[in-house]
Structures are given as C-alpha cells and as structure tokens.
Amino acid sequence: MAPPTPPPDAAIAHAAERGLLTSRLDHTIDRDTFSPALLGLLNNVLVWGGSRVLTTLHGVGTNEWRVLSALGNYPGATARELCAVLGINKSIASKSVNALVEAAYVGQVDGRRGSRHLFLTDAGAALHDELMTIALRRVEILQHRLSPAEVGELNRLLRKMLDSADDLQEYERELLAGIPQPDTTRSEPNGVPAR
Structure with a gap:
C-alpha cells in the first residue's frame, strides 16, 4: 500500500501555528x-x-456467513459454543443468529438449562453452499501468488500465533488489573471477545 501523500506546505504551516506536531x-x-x-x-x-x-x-453479512459456516461443521452448536469457535462476542453472535433465524436459515431446538441448539434449515444449507463458493474463490484470488507450500506454512504460522492468544490476553489482564473497565461490547474490533 502506498503511504499517504504529504500535506501541502500551507497545511503544515497552519498546523505548526496551532502547535501541532508536523514531523514524523x-x-x-x-x-x-x-x-x-x-x-x-x-x-x-x-x-x-x-x-x-x-x-x-444474498442479504447477509460476514458474521452471518461465519455462523452458517460454523453450523455446517458443528450442527447443534449453541450460541456460546459459536462464540468460542469463531472468536466473536455474545452480542455479535446473538445479532447474527437472530438474523439467520428470522430469515429461516437457522432453526433452534431447546436444550438443557435454557440452552438453544442451532441447526441449519434446508434454505440455510443452500445459502451456505452458495456463500462457500464465493469464499473459496476469494481465498483462491488472495493466495494465488503463494505456492501450496507457502500457504501451508502461512497457516501453520497463523495457528502458532493463535496458540499465543492466551498469553497475550494474560499480559492484557496484567496491564488492566485494578482499573475499572468500561463496557466495550459494542466497540471491540470485529466483535472479538476477551477470553
């Protein structure tokens, strides 16, 4: 990606007059x-x-696609289990599941202690297959400059980094220990929850 174009001299001079930092x-x-x-x-x-x-x-977003994909692999998963599998927070999962249930792509079955098990409907399975075709083509385009060995190595390294997620979150907990935390459920990037 190309860096931003430097601002014109007049903008730099005006920023300097206001006491703003103009040097890297x-x-x-x-x-x-x-x-x-x-x-x-x-x-x-x-x-x-x-x-x-x-x-x-198709009238669904990336988060709904993630839920459909996860349910394709794990029929009967609960919303809580989807949060763990997908690394999304409860509010994102709830919103996505509700949209898919309302559109009749997902059905719910009551389980023990108030849990709800989620399953794809026939329409949900058909949508899953259509979206999977798009997802696989997008990945193919994204990875076309990599050899199969490089793709394998990339995935291995990414999994290795994910294995360090708990260590990273422990460091974050240490930094924030004793500091009151605001409710950030709505503003977390990509709905990623704290573990």
Whole structure:
C-alpha cells in the first residue's frame, strides 16, 4: 500500500501555528514489517469486501456467513459454543443468529438449562453452499501468488500465533488489573471477545 501523500506546505504551516506536531516521530511502527498491522489490513480487506459482496448478493453479512459456516461443521452448536469457535462476542453472535433465524436459515431446538441448539434449515444449507463458493474463490484470488507450500506454512504460522492468544490476553489482564473497565461490547474490533 502506498503511504499517504504529504500535506501541502500551507497545511503544515497552519498546523505548526496551532502547535501541532508536523514531523514524523523518532520511534514509530513500520507497518510493512509489523505483523499485527499487516494482519489487521488483510482482515479489513477480507471483512469489508466480503460483507459488501455477501450483503448485496444474498442479504447477509460476514458474521452471518461465519455462523452458517460454523453450523455446517458443528450442527447443534449453541450460541456460546459459536462464540468460542469463531472468536466473536455474545452480542455479535446473538445479532447474527437472530438474523439467520428470522430469515429461516437457522432453526433452534431447546436444550438443557435454557440452552438453544442451532441447526441449519434446508434454505440455510443452500445459502451456505452458495456463500462457500464465493469464499473459496476469494481465498483462491488472495493466495494465488503463494505456492501450496507457502500457504501451508502461512497457516501453520497463523495457528502458532493463535496458540499465543492466551498469553497475550494474560499480559492484557496484567496491564488492566485494578482499573475499572468500561463496557466495550459494542466497540471491540470485529466483535472479538476477551477470553
């Protein structure tokens, strides 16, 4: 990605008059070598593009597709189990499940202690298959510059990073210990919950 165009001299002069910093900081993150920045950028490309396409063509977004995909693998999963499998928070799961139930793509069956087991309907399975075709083609395009060995290595490394998620969250808990936390359920990036 190309860096932003430098602002015109007049804008820099006006910013300096207002006491704003106009020079690059001495210590910054190199976004071309900082893995979280690269992963975040790639995630945004996937989520926003995918959501635009899926919403326009089928009336469902990326989160609904994730739920359909998970239920294709785990019929009868509860919303809580979907949160764990997909790494999304309860509010995102609830909103997506409700939209899919309302559209008759998912049905619910009562379980023990008030739990609800979720299953695809025939219409949900058909939608799953249509969306899977799009998802697989998007990944094929995204990975076409990688060899099969590189794709395998990339996935291995990503799984290895995910194995460190608990360590990262422990560090975050230590940083925030004793500090009152605001309710961030609505503003968490991509609905990712704290573990």
